[in-house]
Amino acid sequence: MALRSKAYPDNVPGAFFVDTSCIDCGTCYTMAPDVFLDAGDHSSVHHQPSEIQRMRASMALLACPTGSIGSEDKASMAEALGAFPDPIEDEVHFCGFTAENSFGAWSYFIRREAGNVIMDSPRAAQPLMKRIAEQGGVKMMVLSHQDDVADHAAFRERFECERIMHSGDRYPGLERYIEGDDPVQLDPDLLFIPTPGHTAGSACLLYRETFLFTGDHLWWNPKREMLSASKNFNWQSWPQQLKSLEKLLDFEFRWVLPGHGASKRTDTPEEMRKELERGLEYLKKL
Ligand code: SF4
Structure with missing residues (x-):
């Protein structure tokens, strides 16, 4: 589970973040490039998701192999769980x-x-x-x-x-x-x-x-x-x-x-x- 205390400083402020357990597999920024980007040796949130983008960002959170994406915004999580x-x-x-x-x-x-x-x-x-x-x-x-x-x-x-x-x-x-x-x-x-x-x-x-x-x-x-x-x-x-x-x-x-x-x-x-x-x-x- 991602920890806010270990979030990378290059995440933009807001609910979604990537923490230092990221192994830079590329899944999140391939799935939801409007929200995540390749920041070199890790990914980070470059734009907090809009209402429309939140579902895709929540799916990326679930797809992440290391649980390195966290979010205090759970509004789309139940729907995202059933989306794969x-x-x-x-x-x-x-x-x-x-x-x-x-x-x-x-x-x-x-x-x-x-x-x-x-x-x-x-x-x-x-x-x-x-x-x-x-x-x-x-x-x-x-x-x-x-x-x-x-x-x-x-x-x-x-x-x-x-x-x-x-x-x-x-x-x-x-x-x-x-x-x-x-x-x-x-x-x-x-x-x-x-x-x-x-x-x-x-x-x-x-x-x-x-x-x-x-x-x-x-x-x-x-x-x-x-x-x-x-x-x-x-x-x-x-x-x-x-x-x-x-x-x-x-x-x-x-x-x-x-x-x-x-x-x-x-x-x-x-x-x-x-x-x-x-x-x-x-x-x-x-
Ligand atoms: S999906 Fe997870 S491990 Fe892969 S780049 Fe994104 S945050 Fe890092």
Whole structure:
């Protein structure tokens, strides 16, 4: 729970604040940029929310992995508790309730007639579990790599979902492991794409040739305004990660939905391909 006595001095005065336990995961300023900003090695409140912005700020407070956001204004809190999974487009939702042991990585909920899917694990917060149960539970949990697994065991226990990961990370105890470098069709609308490089077992999930869930492999960098990846936060091989990024040019999608960093939407797959080519050109020079 955030403490007013430990609030950063760069928060503007008012009900909402960020305290010194912030790990700078980026969730709050990605979710509610009108209220929170990236203040260097932490986030802070740059503008107290208006009536309209208060709901989004309250949702960011709940999504924060470390409970580093506090507020004396609880007016939207009950509504915010029931607002996750938060719709992105069509059947795809953001789970909110990020976990500290996944460094605040984002996870996603796909509501499908053929069975709901979660991409990477959120925190097993009761309000989220309850809402997911109301929406039909979870058939499958796909894990992009070993770092974004959070509370996967609690979801398995509650929903008996099949947990799927690439074998390259040697992460134990799951129901299914994908081997090799070839894409694997998990269902007609779900393609598991091995993309080693960030870790040996890193993978993306493509849904309906529209939504690409990328874990820590690829994201949108709003400061550079381009698709990006991190050479510094690379745990297997940067050349291998570049090769895996190039491999994504073979697929059609118009959303990039990452674990960390911002998401990116384009109107057409062609525009996204151009963005990926532009990002790759930059990344290859690093
Ligand atoms: S969501 Fe929490 S940990 Fe992440 S940047 Fe905001 S205050 Fe910090």
